[in-house]
Amino acid sequence: MSFSEDKFSDDSRLHLAQIIDNINAGIWEYNINTRAIKWSAGFYSILGYDTNEIECSNHIFFEHLLYHQDKAVFLHALNDQNTSPAKPIQIRLLTKSSGYHWFESTIKRQYDKSGQIIYGSIININQYKQAELQASRNDQHYGDTIRIAxxxxxxxxxxxxxxxxxxxxxxxxxxxxxxxxxxxxxxxxxxxxxxxxxxxxxxxxxxxxxxxxxxxxxxxxxxxxxxxxxxxxxxxxxxxxxxxxxxxxxxIDSNKRKGLSLESSLNLLTDQNRRLQNFAYIVSHNLRSHTGNLQFMVNLYEETELAEDRTEIFAHIKSISSSLNATIEHLNEIVKIQTEITNERSIISFEAIFNNIQSAIKSNIEALNARIEYDFSQCPQISYIPAYMESILQNLLTNALKYSHLDRQPLIRCYTMKERNHIYLIFEDNGIGIDLDRYGDKVFGMYKTFHQNPDAKGIGLFITRNQIEALGGTIKIESTVNIGTKFTIKLV
Amino acid sequence: MIIPTSAVNTCIIDNNKIYAYGFKKLLSIKDLSNQVTHFDNGSEAIAHLRDPDNAQNLPDIIFLDLSMPVMDGWEFMKEFEEIKSQLGKKISVYILSSSIDSQDIDRAKNIPSISDYIFKPVDVQRLQEIFKDLQGIARQ
The missing domain is CATH 3.30.450.20 (PAS domain)
Structure with missing residues (x-):
């Protein structure tokens, strides 16, 4: 439908206006020369007014009906000569009873005998516009939420x-x-x-x-x-x-990392707790065993009358007393591990420490004619508590010598490895080995001895494990009876 | 009493030599048993029980420590269960340990051929009861 053709009479225009009024739209007309303005009945009704209830004037339109922020849009559309046909514009108009609503208006230019006329039809697009605004708000909200998440x-x-x-x-x-x-x-x-x-x-x-x-x-x-x-x-x-x-x-990086660090502190705490509990158990068990023996012997001493029995019993009491002392010393060493953990770490050279230990137990090595090889080239240094490293290397070395195989020359190999972010210390021997299916993790337990070796006290590997674990490392053992043993220590 | 209790053949399996010495001494002083054999670990005891030469000289009662090198008390019990039917003699086994760990105690309770679990050092009265019970069983 178009008003742009001259052949339409005023009558037919009025007729069309009536049709348009019925489809819930209104038309307006503005004569640029005379500044006269006309509104159809539908124009009034879609704004909620009865016809002629408000004055049909430019002043009313611009100052009362049109939302002040939309004036520029409307004026621009009126003055825009170029766009033809002009795009419909969206403006807010004040309705009688429900505030500003969104309307869409077409804008057409036409020249007739009375001069240049601009006219247009308006329809209420409030519902659609509100939905659109809501949708764009939702989009914005969704986008923000997604960004935050x-x-x-x-x-x-x-x-x-x-x-x-x-x-x-x-x-x-x-x-x-x-x-x-x-x-x-x-x-x-x-x-x-x-x-x-x-x-x-x-x-x-x-x-x-x-x-x-x-x-x-x-x-x-x-x-x-x-x-x-x-x-x-x-x-x-x-x-x-x-x-x-x-x-x-x-x-989920930040949360996941927090979770992982929490998990690792929990593991550390669980480990520490386990060590403490183990320690308490050891204290109670070992001290009990000695004090029990002591009590036993003292009672026996009182019960017996034979002088030679008494002498023998007293010798045992003396031996218990020194065992008790040794146990207290061992426990002291374990407590020391926990207190030394706060000691400062320093950069230490594996080779220097290893050579020191070798010369300290030189006679031992020579007596067994042991061949000792080392290779620290993959990782010559480490930041560690020096006393721990000395103790670890010494324990492993004396352990390897103690359990060497009598039928062959003892061969001991010690080397370091670097893998990803970890430093490993490997200790291998060709000694008598141990049946791990039988003893498993007990190897690292306190006062656990497995061979009838008179030197075995069951303290070395226990201390070694405690020192390694106290600094967050792990120790693993692989062994075959009569072939040898391999310790793999993850230091850091 | 027809048979003197001291005739009971006793066996102690314990790597703690001082304790084993004291235990022997105590049995002798209290006149409970004069015939006490000591083994340093389970493996030695099993070898002794298996040896046909000892068939006439098997112990009536075994006092068994738990924590020992080479073969500990639990491993001994496993082997003992396997051979006990071939021994031709009922042998009472008592756990004699300084462990007060409830895990150890429960584990011992679940082994039917263990008569009881007694704590080190040892209660003389309890020991006398045990030997008296043994006497009763022998008389039946």
């Missing part, structure tokens, strides 16, 4: 394996441009050990419709390694086949 969404089409990523995904990837990525390319952003994990999860989702929720390490385009949560849910068609996988990717 560091969350991006993605979708894989099962048929084409086409991957669609949301803008936020690119933010997590730290990619500047939203370039198209394939599934393989996306998987390659994950750290190598996690690539098969995510690939399998995607495959399972596609094939068996299994959802997944994983926490994985991810390397961004800017080389930041972060923890992400990758969650995928298959969308299934009526035949039970996966048609789409929809999912999210979330940057």
């Amino acid at each position: 560091k969350l991006g969404s993605w979708e894989i089409d099962a048929a084409t394996l086409n991957l669609t990523l949301s803008k936020q995904i690119y933010d997590i990837f730290e990619l500047q441009a939203e370039i198209k990525l394939s599934i393989e390319e996306t998987v390659s952003f994950f750290e190598p050990p996690y690539r098969p994990v995510i690939q399998n999860a995607i495959n399972n989702a596609l094939e068996f419709c299994q959802p997944y929720d994983l926490e994985l390490l991810f390397r961004t385009a800017k080389n930041h390694v972060i923890w992400v949560r990758a969650k995928g849910v298959p969308i299934i068609n009526e035949y039970g086949r996966c048609v789409t996988i929809r999912g999210i990717l979330q940057d």
